[in-house]
Amino acid sequence: MKTLLLWDIDGTLTLSGGAGMRALEAALSREFKRDNSLSSIDFAGRTDIWIMRQIFAHVGLPDDDANIQRLINAYLAELPTALQNPGNRVLPGVAAALAALAAHGGCVQALLTGNVERGARIKLGHHKLSHYFAWGAFADDGERRNDLGPVALRRAREKHGIEFAPERVFVIGDTPHDIACGKVIGAQTIAVATGQYSVDELRAANPTFVLADLSDTASLLRALGLA
DSSP states (O other), X not given: OOEEEEEOOBTTTEEETTHHHHHHHHHHHHHHOOOOOOTTSOOTTOOHHHHXXXXXXXXXXXXXXXHHHHHHHHHHHHHHHHTOSTTEEXXXXXXXXXXXXXXXXXXXXXXXXXXXXXXXXXXXXXXXXXXXXXXXXXXXXXXXXXXXHHHHHHHHHHHHSSOOOGGGEEEEESSHHHHHHHHHTTOEEEEESSSSSOHHHHHTTOOSEEESOSOOHHHHHHHTTOO
């Protein structure tokens, strides 16, 4: 039986060194002439569209669809430059884990991320990781993260022609929002303490498994039932 792995990006696969916030601040300045710090907005585990609505409330601008699209386009233009910083890196064990899973043959890897798809591809492409993920569910598909799981399952059926059993679907992320998103679709959840939340904080959200990081590929494969 095939296993479906739905991966978060920020804090799970990579850390951007604050690139997303800097790109949004630059986009806001260039496109809307607002020079505001966004450090008070909680980005972790949220979707880009949700974050952008908080930004517009923060700076006192309407969050209509036209403004959201303007900010997305400006953000995507700024993102490649913002990613050129020393804090932008692949997290421990990620490259080895993705390669091992791609070679396994018993699983499908896809994205379940709060990024808009073009932003996700820019971030992963920077580290040459995008090719591991042929498809996914993104902020383009829904403003609330909990809406993205059903989208991912529908796409999995469409693209692979099979129904993935809930016990063989894993949502892998670094925040309680990722865990909650997985529970909405009855999936297994693997929480990784490589973002803003500690092992204990993640454990309190009752994921299926908690890992300090992904540096031990064998442990990850065992947690996924693939070893």
